[in-house]
Amino acid sequence: xxxxxxxxxxxxxxxxxxxxxxxxxxxxxxxxxxxxxxxxxxxxxxxxxxxxxxxxxxxxxxxxxxxxxxxxxxxxxxxxxxxxxxxxxxxxxxxxxxxxxxxxxxxxxxxxxxxxxxxxxxxxxxxxxxxxxxxxxxxxxxxxxxxxxxxxxxxxxxxxxxxxxxxxxxxxxxxxxxxxxxxxxxxxxxxxxxxxxxxxxxxxxxxxxxxxxxxxxxxxxxxxxxxxxxxxxxxxxxxxxxxxxxxxxxxxxxxxxxxxxxxxxxxxxxxxxxxxxxxxxxxxxxxxxxxxxxxxxxxxxxxxxxxxxxxxxxxxxxxxxxxxxxxxxxxxxxxxxxxxxxxxxxxxxxxxxxxxxxxxxxxxxxxxxxxxxxxxxxxxxxxxxxxxxxxxxxxxxxxxxxxxxxxxxxxxxxxxxxxxxxxxxxxxxxxxxxxxxxxxxxxxxxxxxxxxxxxxxxxxxxxxxxxxxxxxxxxxxxxxxxxxxxxxxxxxxxxxxxxxxxxxxxxxxxxxxx
Numbered sequence: 001x002x003x004x005x006x007x008x009x010x011x012x013x014x015x016x017x018x019x020x021x022x023x024x025x026x027x028x029x030x031x032x033x034x035x036x037x038x039x040x041x042x043x044x045x046x047x048x049x050x051x052x053x054x055x056x057x058x059x060x061x062x063x064x065x066x067x068x069x070x071x072x073x074x075x076x077x078x079x080x081x082x083x084x085x086x087x088x089x090x091x092x093x094x095x096x097x098x099x100x101x102x103x104x105x106x107x108x109x110x111x112x113x114x115x116x117x118x119x120x121x122x123x124x125x126x127x128x129x130x131x132x133x134x135x136x137x138x139x140x141x142x143x144x145x146x147x148x149x150x151x152x153x154x155x156x157x158x159x160x161x162x163x164x165x166x167x168x169x170x171x172x173x174x175x176x177x178x179x180x181x182x183x184x185x186x187x188x189x190x191x192x193x194x195x196x197x198x199x200x201x202x203x204x205x206x207x208x209x210x211x212x213x214x215x216x217x218x219x220x221x222x223x224x225x226x227x228x229x230x231x232x233x234x235x236x237x238x239x240x241x242x243x244x245x246x247x248x249x250x251x252x253x254x255x256x257x258x259x260x261x262x263x264x265x266x267x268x269x270x271x272x273x274x275x276x277x278x279x280x281x282x283x284x285x286x287x288x289x290x291x292x293x294x295x296x297x298x299x300x301x302x303x304x305x306x307x308x309x310x311x312x313x314x315x316x317x318x319x320x321x322x323x324x325x326x327x328x329x330x331x332x333x334x335x336x337x338x339x340x341x342x343x344x345x346x347x348x349x350x351x352x353x354x355x356x357x358x359x360x361x362x363x364x365x366x367x368x369x370x371x372x373x374x375x376x377x378x379x380x381x382x383x384x385x386x387x388x389x390x391x392x393x394x395x396x397x398x399x400x401x402x403x404x405x406x407x408x409x410x411x412x413x414x415x416x417x418x419x420x421x422x423x424x425x426x427x428x429x430x431x432x433x434x435x436x437x438x439x440x441x442x443x444x445x446x447x448x449x450x451x452x453x454x455x456x457x458x459x460x461x462x463x464x465x466x467x468x469x470x471x472x473x474x475x476x477x478x479x480x481x482x483x484x485x486x487x488x489x490x491x492x493x494x495x496x497x498x499x500x501x502x503x504x505x506x507x508x509x510x511x512x513x514x
Contacts, residue, residue: 008365008381009228009252009335009458009483010112035220038244043085047078048215052094060093060119060146068123072096076216078142078209080200088196092209093146094139095119101132105246106217107502108137108210112228112252112484114203114388115380117145124225124487128495133503137217141233142209143193143201144380151201153189153379156372163366164322167309170402170418178422186428189383199431201380202387207236211244221246223502227484228252228459231450232388235440235467242445247502250473251451252484253464257439260389261401268408270460274334275411277455277481281337282344289347298411304350305330306414313355321355321362327412329361334457336482386426388435393427395420440470448473449501449508451494455481474501477513 040048057073067073075091096106107130109121121138125131143151154162168174168181189198210233214222223246226234231250238245258266279297282288289304290297305326312320321329333343339361346357367375392398402421406413426433450473452464461477468475478485478494485491486498493514500506 008113008115008377010116037215037218037220040215044079044082044212047076047085047212050076050216052076052216054096057095057119060095067095067119068097070097071119071122072098073119075147076213078205078212080197082205082208090142090197091148092139092142092213093119093148094137094213095122096138097122097131097136099131099133099135103135104133104503105135105219105221105223106137106214107134107223107225108139108213108217109225110139110141110227110230110233112226112230113144113377113381114141114229114384115144115151115377116229117375117377118230119146128487129499129503130487134223135217137213139210139213141206141384143197143383144377145375149193149197151189151198151376151380151383152192153185153382154374156368156374158188159366159368159374159378160319160372163325163362164312164319165324167323167414168422169416170420170422172420175420175422179428182422182425182428185382185425186430189379190430193379193383195430198383198429199387199434201383202434203232203236203384204434206233207240210237211241214244219246220244223247225249225251225487225498225502227486229254231459231467232256234448235471238445238448238471239440239442242442245446245448247446247505248448248473249451249486249498249502250448250464250467251486252456252459253450253452253467254459255463255466255470257437257466257470258463259437260392261397264401265404265408266460266463267458268405268412270455270457271331271334272409272411274455274457274481275409278334278337278340278343281340285344287348289344289351301347301411302413302415304347308355309414313350313353315355315359317356317359319359321350321359325362326350326355326358328365329358331457332361332365337480338482382425386429387431387433389426390433390436391427391429392424395423398423440467442471445471446505447507449476449498450474451476451478451484451486451498453478453480453482453485455479456483458483474508474510474512476508477511479513 052074054072054074057067057071060073074094077089079085080088080090110118117140118138122136140147168178232254234248234250280294283292283294290300308323308326312322333339367377398421399419406417448471450464450468452461454461486494497508
């Protein structure tokens with residue numbers, strides 16, 4: 001399968017561990033805080049008025065299928081198509097850790113992706129005042145993780161086989177093979193997931209699910225923390241339901257005004273900056289596998305990985321390390337400087353003819369479990385992205401995009417560019433996209449908070465600056481090398497400001513930089 005030119009992003013701690021118009025109206029009930037609940041939209045009353053039945057978390061789980069013992073779990077019912085509420089329904093998996101003190105309400109959280117399970121998010125904020133004041137709630141967006149129906153395109157065996165495939169060159173024959181691969185993948189998704197459900201897995205529907213969940217939890221307004229793709233969910237919610245927002249923290253921002261080409265090229269440049277920062281750090285060690293001269297690091301890196309194009313490196317696992325898996329493992333390690341030691345180990349092993357650590361890092365990115373099964377992260381990522389983004393159908397555009405990507409990220413350039421490239425996977429997708437790039441323009445939104453990291457590879461800093469400007473949000477800048485930081489990076493300067501905002505709605509100091 002020809003991969004999309006977009007990196008999947010998620011809250012780092014999660015990886016390391018883990019159409020209806022809905023208008024406000026008169027109140028139909030009051031919450032424990034005495035605030036009125038918005039009137040549910042006509043035809044959707046049964047969804048908005050459902051009672052959440054909390055219970056044990058058996059059968060629920062995140063990346064490692066385990067949730068802490070103090071976690072409750074439930075499922076809420078939503079229509080697959082909000083324009084046809086009497087039609088098929090879906091179940092959204094939800095987790096909760098209850099507030100231990102004077103409760104404000106629920107704090108909903110999402111780690112990103114798209115395609116990452118959010119159930120483990122309910123443990124985020126342990127040992128902070130958030131645990132006292134909020135029921136912390138995680139959820140798996142429709143089609144993802146433990147939510148049903150599930151987006152399914154590949155079996156574990158098929159995914160292993162795809163990862164092991166030799167790289168396709170960008171000759172006319174190689175391009176034709178890649179595009180045929182894309183069509184086969186899309187056909188399997190249609191057969192195994194269903195065309196109707198695939199048409200309704202985008203952010204457009206997730207935002208409406210989030211509003212149903214808010215109401216079912218008894219909250220008149222939404223308090224939400226979103227990371228990476230979770231910022232797209234949060235900003236889209238703010239755009240659709242500004243009067244229902246209490247507090248939004250968006251960390252690792254996606255700027256919805258960017259088209260897919262702009263986004264991919266910004267990411268390429270972001271990953272190159274972090275790769276350069278890593279190699280400068282590595283060069284201070286006498287045994288750095290890329291040598292002690294950062295100016296030669298790209299060349300030495302390519303000398304290590306290029307031979308894998310023709311011959312995988314042996315691993316204890318019988319699969320071996322393919323060229324594609326090696327690059328996936330490297331990119332995974334660049335999401336946070338906490339994984340730089342693992343990257344150095346992996347590159348040192350590769351220098352010595354082994355690929356074990358890089359394979360483990362690639363498995364982490366792809367959601368492969370110890371028993372050889374996979375989460376549905378990759379399939380969900382593809383399905384959601386293909387209904388969220390416009391299609392790139394001009395071969396001249398894909399050719400230029402490939403050439404510019406190689407220039408922006410030399411460490412990822414195999415030197416085999418031809419000026420042409422395959423049409424991406426989404427051009428073979430069986431359903432149309434439901435969103436378009438646009439600048440967010442919203443009135444009546446309270447102050448929100450955007451956190452952006454200067455050296456974030458997957459969601460580069462400028463995207464956070466731009467999103468904050470569109471939302472009129474307070475911007476917190478973190479100077480560091482990682483993807484997302486709030487409540488998970490151990491940075492008190494960021495965490496204190498975010499917690500004060502979520503609890504007391506205290507705006508961060510103007511221009512706060514940590």
